[in-house]
Amino acid sequence: MRLPKHFIDLHLHLDGAITLPIAKRLAQLQNQTIPASSDEKLAQLLCIPKSCEDLNEYLKRFDLPISLLQTKESISEAVFLVSEQLRRENVIYAELRFAPQSFTAGGLTQREVIEAALDGLARTSFCGNLILCAMRGTGREKANEETLRLTKEYLVTHGGVVAFDIAGAEGLFPTSDYRELFALAAKLDVPFTIHAGEAAGSDSVRCAIEMGARRIGHGIRSFEDETLIELLKERQIPLEICPTSNRQTHVVADMRDYPLADFVKKNLCVTINTDNPAISSTTIAEEFAYAQM
Numbered sequence: 001m002r003l004p005k006h007f008i009d010l011h012l013h014l015d016g017a018i019t020l021p022i023a024k025r026l027a028q029l030q031n032q033t034i035p036a037s038s039d040e041k042l043a044q045l046l047c048i049p050k051s052c053e054d055l056n057e058y059l060k061r062f063d064l065p066i067s068l069l070q071t072k073e074s075i076s077e078a079v080f081l082v083s084e085q086l087r088r089e090n091v092i093y094a095e096l097r098f099a100p101q102s103f104t105a106g107g108l109t110q111r112e113v114i115e116a117a118l119d120g121l122a123r124t125s126f127c128g129n130l131i132l133c134a135m136r137g138t139g140r141e142k143a144n145e146e147t148l149r150l151t152k153e154y155l156v157t158h159g160g161v162v163a164f165d166i167a168g169a170e171g172l173f174p175t176s177d178y179r180e181l182f183a184l185a186a187k188l189d190v191p192f193t194i195h196a197g198e199a200a201g202s203d204s205v206r207c208a209i210e211m212g213a214r215r216i217g218h219g220i221r222s223f224e225d226e227t228l229i230e231l232l233k234e235r236q237i238p239l240e241i242c243p244t245s246n247r248q249t250h251v252v253a254d255m256r257d258y259p260l261a262d263f264v265k266k267n268l269c270v271t272i273n274t275d276n277p278a279i280s281s282t283t284i285a286e287e288f289a290y291a292q293m
Contacts, residue, residue: 003292007092007285007288008091008271009095009274009284010094010095010240011095011097011217011218011240011274012096012097012273012276013096013276014069014082014097014098014117015098016061016275016278017082017096018068018078019085019277019278020039020043020046022081022085023046024042029071029077030068030070030071030074032067035064045061046065047061047279048279048280052248059168059169061276062279065278066102066105067105071106072112072116076117076120079123079124080120083124083128087124087126089285090285093128095128095130095162096117096130097130097167098131098133099133099167100132100147101135101140101143101146101147110143110147111150114130114150114154118161129160129162130162131161131165132150132151132161132165133164133166133167134178135167135168136166136169136172136173136177136178137173138173144181145184148181151163151164152188152189155190163191163192164185164190164191166194168195169199170200170204171199171200172199175204175211182212182213183211186211186212192212193215193216194216194217196213196217196218197218197220197221198217198220201221202224204221205219205228206228209237214237215240216239217240218239218240218242218246219232219240220239220252220259220260222263223259223262232269233268238269238270238271239263239268239270241263241270242273242287243255243260243272243290244287244290245274245275260272272284272287274287
């Protein structure tokens, strides 16, 4: 089967898309010294090793990119540069997602972070939108609610913020812990996707659906429950599948058992995405090629 000439990427983390050249540019903007003596050393900080054990180790690769996204200028530039990179890779539409609270260590407010990202989006003619993420973890309730309310405030149908999400260590902080947050999102009429069925099992996906998710981030472990498969099919809730990322975090024990083809045969709505193209050293074209193997 031929690969498509153009691509759409619906699940792409901004801080997971910071390549070596972009990292160097962001460091230059802030007069920041990158803690790496060579490109090889820098790559080790930005890209996941072949020996990656699980999602928790994978998430450690966000430390350096996040440290480079702490000023208005760097956030705007990152959105602009990632958008231009996607254009060069024949992507015709993408949704860049990030957690505004992750970029406030340098003194920015969440509002300032969002404004900076919108500025970067406005600087490019690339067709893209933004998804704002809450974060799993202890003590994040106030920041997460702020992110949600800002999502509502900035919500548009195109050309800016279009949805809400929650990311982070799903295996450590269950989706069910965030029922109140997403009940508020539903009350505010904010559309949302939820990371589920990646580090945690099919129950996490079912919980996300019960909470009102319009899409599921990953959702690959839905294969564990046939009744859940039927529910996804009935409601045509899209799964944002990320094959390379799933392989690297060992979402399934053997990629020969990866259920993407089975999902398609069962008429589920699935999309193929990069997740974190720089961290995973992939592109959307490579994801489509990998999915055909």
